[in-house]
Amino acid sequence: MPAGAFYGQDPTKQNELATYFPKETVNDFFNQYGFLIVQMMLQALLGLSTYLPLMAGQLSLASPGFYALGGYIAAVISTKVLPVSGMYPVQYLLLEMLIAGVASAVLAVIVGVPALRLRGIYLALATIAFVEILRVVSLNLEITGGAVGIFGIPQPFQNSLAYALLVLPLLLIVMFFVYRLERSRIGRAFIAIREDELAADAMGINPTYHKVLAFVMGAILAGIVGAISAHFLNTWNARQGTFDASINSLAYVLIGGSRTFVGPVMGGLILTALPEILRDLKDLRLIVNGLLLTIGAIYLPQGLITPELFKRGSGRKAGKK
Amino acid sequence: MTRRFGGLIAVNEVSFDVTSGEIFGLIGPNGAGKTTMFNLMTGLTPPSSGNLTYEGRNITGLPPYKIAQMGLARTFQNIRLFGNLSALENVKISQHVHTGSGVWAGVLGLGKSKSEEQEVEHNAFELLELVGMGDKAQDKAKNFSYGDQRRLEIARALALKPKVLLLDEPAAGMNPNEKGALSDFIRMVREKFDLTVILIEHHVPLVMGLCDRIAVLNFGQLIALGNPSSVAHDPAVIEAYLGGDE
Ligand SMILES: Nc1ncnc2c1ncn2[C@@H]1O[C@H](COP(=O)(O)OP(=O)(O)O)[C@@H](O)[C@H]1O
Numbered sequence: 281m282p283a284g285a286f287y288g289q290d291p292t293k294q295n296e297l298a299t300y301f302p303k304e305t306v307n308d309f310f311n312q313y314g315f316l317i318v319q320m321m322l323q324a325l326l327g328l329s330t331y332l333p334l335m336a337g338q339l340s341l342a343s344p345g346f347y348a349l350g351g352y353i354a355a356v357i358s359t360k361v362l363p364v365s366g367m368y369p370v371q372y373l374l375l376e377m378l379i380a381g382v383a384s385a386v387l388a389v390i391v392g393v394p395a396l397r398l399r400g401i402y403l404a405l406a407t408i409a410f411v412e413i414l415r416v417v418s419l420n421l422e423i424t425g426g427a428v429g430i431f432g433i434p435q436p437f438q439n440s441l442a443y444a445l446l447v448l449p450l451l452l453i454v455m456f457f458v459y460r461l462e463r464s465r466i467g468r469a470f471i472a473i474r475e476d477e478l479a480a481d482a483m484g485i486n487p488t489y490h491k492v493l494a495f496v497m498g499a500i501l502a503g504i505v506g507a508i509s510a511h512f513l514n515t516w517n518a519r520q521g522t523f524d525a526s527i528n529s530l531a532y533v534l535i536g537g538s539r540t541f542v543g544p545v546m547g548g549l550i551l552t553a554l555p556e557i558l559r560d561l562k563d564l565r566l567i568v569n570g571l572l573l574t575i576g577a578i579y580l581p582q583g584l585i586t587p588e589l590f591k592r593g594s595g596r597k598a599g600k601k
Numbered sequence: 602m603t604r605r606f607g608g609l610i611a612v613n614e615v616s617f618d619v620t621s622g623e624i625f626g627l628i629g630p631n632g633a634g635k636t637t638m639f640n641l642m643t644g645l646t647p648p649s650s651g652n653l654t655y656e657g658r659n660i661t662g663l664p665p666y667k668i669a670q671m672g673l674a675r676t677f678q679n680i681r682l683f684g685n686l687s688a689l690e691n692v693k694i695s696q697h698v699h700t701g702s703g704v705w706a707g708v709l710g711l712g713k714s715k716s717e718e719q720e721v722e723h724n725a726f727e728l729l730e731l732v733g734m735g736d737k738a739q740d741k742a743k744n745f746s747y748g749d750q751r752r753l754e755i756a757r758a759l760a761l762k763p764k765v766l767l768l769d770e771p772a773a774g775m776n777p778n779e780k781g782a783l784s785d786f787i788r789m790v791r792e793k794f795d796l797t798v799i800l801i802e803h804h805v806p807l808v809m810g811l812c813d814r815i816a817v818l819n820f821g822q823l824i825a826l827g828n829p830s831s832v833a834h835d836p837a838v839i840e841a842y843l844g845g846d847e
């Protein structure tokens with residue numbers, strides 16, 4: 281299973297992790313694991329970016345494409361357009377995130393309007409093709425550094441863990457956003473389309489508009505996460521937006537649960553941490569990792585987290601029948 | 602209007618007018634083309650030929666959501682509720698066209714979205730009360746009995762504040778008691794919401810007692826149109842029903 285695919289993105293940080301030693305103090309623990317902790321949150325955000333179109337019933341695997349785009353935008357701006365010596369200003373990073381979000385939204389409308397005519401597995405295939413096209417284009421453009429990519433992307437934070445200052449609030453904000461969205465007019469329209477597109481249509485909801493809207497929301501989020509990740513990983517290249525990454529973010533949703541936003545968040549956190557937790561198993565790691573995922577998929581077909589999980593708790597409190 | 606499916610002509614040059622405020626029955630043996638007629642009228646199926654006119658406007662070829670926005674709401678013969686959602690959410694969803702909160706207003710509870718949300722919830726409860734399901738608001742739609750699911754579909758359609766309500770076999774799967782109550786209920790909502798009702802129904806006594814006018818379809822063709830008693834004595838209708846499945 282590709283949950284280990286994030287290895288090798290940054291060899292130095294990987295070594296940092298490898299020096300893990302159980303008798304660390306809490307502080308050292310955070311330093312050692314800063315990279316992993318932030319990576320878990322970034323992946324949770326990518327899980328949410330796949331969840332958003334799925335809220336409207338659209339199985340899109342396009343997130344890594346927008347993630348790659350956002351990363352290239354940040355990489356180009358910070359190394360070529362606004363090069364800074366020393367620490368990279370966080371305001372610049374925020375500006376990059378904004379630009380990445382806007383660019384992703386524009387591209388998502390262009391891609392989404394035709395692609396969202398397709399249904400189910402055909403949409404999934406089309407979005408994989410989209411990711412692949414972006415990858416090939418980035419391999420062949422000069423501005424993206426071709427096959428080598430872009431190196432030495434400047435750091436806005438002192439160390440890996442400090443990225444949490446940005447990523448944790450972002451994760452919380454996005455979770456709040458989706459939580460509220462699910463309880464609002466537009467979110468209800470999404471869910472209605474997911475449940476029964478034809479019935480939603482007959483109830484006055486424009487399916488195309490809302491499908492494109494959900495797709496665009498997911499794309500904006502993926503683009504923003506890409507912009508942060510480019511700095512976080514220090515280098516950006518065509519291996520960032522790949523089929524593997526598509527499958528990863530799908531796994532977050534499927535294993536975590538696709539019917540509440542808590543699912544992809546848990547999926548992203550757990551599946552990113554899992555290979556790390558299993559590190560002591562050495563070569564067996566990937567096998568055990570894959571086995572756990574398979575068992576999860578078989579015994580928890582709805583994913584780990586289902587809406588009923590929350591309802592059961594609150595229902596009892598309210599003394600419902 | 603005409604609709605072909607491959608070689609089959611499901612609806613063959615059927616033409617009728619429905620007058621505002623009436624209860625109009627659409628009857629005929631199974632496979633006669635009644636549901637297809639509803640699908641044509643609500644935009645779910647485009648016609649092979651013919652025109653659909655509503656309040657003097659040609660609405661042929663409009664997508665279903667636009668037709669729904671203009672005031673035509675329907676139920677489905679093969680119940681199409683949002684099964685995993687609660688009764689309350691089902692009825693909230695179809696208030697979409699009468700509300701206007703965008704993404705940000707809804708998420709942040711800004712502006713009128715807060716009062717709008719309260720109103721949506723209030724309306725939803727009121728409609729559930731009306732169909733006798735006020736105590737089941739939080740239960741999942743797919744777990745309801747057949748009768749309750751049909752009632753919930755009517756509540757969901759009414760939440761669109763329609764001018765025309767199209768009911769596709771609303772009594773199917775109901776027990777005789779429920780069927781009796783349904784007649785009174787349909788009359789009551791017609792009065793209360795000032796509706797035009799178009800009704801597909803197999804249960805002949807129900808249709809005869811309830812409808813102002815009736816159209817009879819057989820093999821896609823309109824074989825009779827008129828008030829209940831004239832239709833009941835029409836030889837073509839008797840022939841269709843005796844020769845058919847009833
Ligand atoms: N989508 C479709 N594709 C092919 N044939 C259809 C379709 N919908 C209905 N039909 C056919 O059209 C005829 C009329 O069906 P329908 O309108 O459902 O009848 P009724 O509602 O009067 O029982 C039937 O023979 C049915 O098989």
Ligand SMILES: [Mg+2]
Binds near residue numbers: 636637678
């Ligand atoms: Mg039918």
